[in-house]
Amino acid sequence: MWGRPTPADATSGMVTGLFSIPEGMAYASIAGFNPVAGLYAGVVPPILGSLTAPTVLMITTLTSAIALTGQSVLSDAGLDPYDAGNVAALTVLVGVVMLLMGVLRLGVVLSFVSNAVMVGFSTGIALQIVTGVLKDATGYEPQGHNKLVRLGDWLVHPGQWQLAATLVAAATITVWALARAVKRLEPVALLIAMVAVSVAVALLGTDVELVRDIARIPAALPSFTAPDWGAMPELAPGAVSVALVALAQAAGIPPSVPNPDGSRSSVNGDFVSQGVANVGGGLFQALPSGGSLSRTGVASSAGARTRWAGVISGVFLALVVLVAGSLAEHIPMPVIGGLILVVGGELVWGKRHDILLVLRTSKVSTAAMAVTFLATTQLPLQRAIVLGAVLSLLLYCAQAARRARFTALVRDEDGQWSTASVPARLPSGRVTVLDYEGTSLFAELPTLRDGLPDPAKARNAILVVVVRTAPDIPSSAILKALRRYADTLTANGGRLVLAGAQPGLHEVLRRTGLTDHVTVVPATAGEPLLAPLNHAYDDATARLTTR
DSSP states (O other), X not given: OOOOOXXXXXXXXXXXXXXXXXXXXXXXXXXXXXXXXXXXXXXXXHHHHHHHOSSTTOOEEOOXXXXXXXXXXXXXXXXXXXXXXXXXXXXXXHHHHHHHHHHTTOGGGGGGSOHHXXXXXXXXXXXXXXXXXXXXXXXXXXXXXXXXXXXXXXXXXXXXXXXXXXXXXXXXXXXXHHHHTSGGGGGGHHHHHHHHHHHHHHHHTOOOOBGGGTOOOOSSOOXXXXXXXXXXXXXXXXXXXXXXXXXXXXXXXXXXXXXXXXXXOOHHHHHXXXXXXXXXXXXTTOOOOEEOHHHHHHHHHTTXXXXXXXXXXXXXXXXXXXXXXXXXXXSXXXXXXXXXXXXXXXXXXXXHHHHHHHHHHOHHHHHHHHHHHHXXXXXXXXXXXXXXXXXXXXXXXXXXXXXXXXXXXXXXXXXXXXXXXXOSBOOTTSEEEEEEESOOOGGGHHHHHHHSOBOTTOSSOEEEEEOXXXXXXXXHHHHHHHHHHHHXXXXXXXXXXXXXXXXXXXXXXXXXXXXXXXXXXEOOTTSOTTHHHHHHHHHHHHHHHHO
């Protein structure tokens, strides 16, 4: 199950662990958490997550979206994000939610969060990353009631940027770009930029804010921290939002980074592994964590072959913090600001193709993306993701309702079926066949009413509806409409026949009493595809002939 670590796993783990230093501190800092908690999120969560995840290369750690959503939840509850008990309570709760979702096999829920909504949310997160670090990068704190206004305020006040801070941030971005241009250095470009510019600032004596001015970083391993149990009731609703954000991000890892050994991933199994990582990490000073595509990408690019790469990354980072943790106090805040600007810019640039795809898909998808993006810049993030989920559901219902349709089928003398237009009125004394395609969702009711031929003046008419693709649990509104239609036919000497009903649907029709109003020709395993339709058509024709 776990296999043996390879030399490539050791190298990859060390690179990933070092990468966690600037990125973990940066994400924690931008969200208003203690940077130490960002470091510790790269210790216990990757170890536990890598040991238990079906997606073997997935690195479970802090991401920008999780950090910002977590801070939003704590602020909304009026709790201090620097308080270790509050952070532990939130992280443990997030882990419990993930565990429950995995055990209850709710991975399918993420299928209902549309790509348009996730693109809007991710782009909004990237904007939050950029606007949240402008003060660290330039020394000027922009004003405004939302992120877009703050970005505009920053752009129109370059005269208030502090020269020293701006130059240090610019140097950081420049060194990163130069290091990234060398393919072998690309995985550690952020680390190179952080170390090189930090050393230069120290040697030149440049007067800028340092990490030690906002937090002390002890040269020690993360210690046990009990959660503030009293804070949990206030944090519980927000913990669900943080978990959804984390799990939605992690869901993109298995398709992007498949298991090297060819084994299959499991969304629900990944839910459980991330839950274990958060429950364990929360007790040892870590911020909420989830599958990180960027960190997983670093590990994969550095040669990771087994889950041991993630384990080694956590162990190696713990050793680095233990031996040289105090050195991190000397990192200039403009350096971290420059690194975060790079991360935010890469997020936006990486989404450009997704944004264009959504824009070209449909106006509805574009509207969903735009609304989610604006909500992310204006509302607390836990509310924005809930709004996005509701929009996804509405988008699904609208698309499902549009897909619902009837197609008329006509059988020739050779017994072959061909399609035709649905008649506006049901003809008397004839067998009419319609094929139904849809989800039986209540939103389809107008389509159902408008799509069926008018039976009011039909006498001795039989309508056969093929329902082979109908779901096992149709909407009760659809069942009521079918009963009314069937009763109208029966009153005029006709009959409604449902052909090809699957066993589950047949049972629902029997249990709801609809079989007393319609004739059901069920589908049988092993029979030809069109057998129920042919049986229903032959029986209906014989019935009319007898009359």
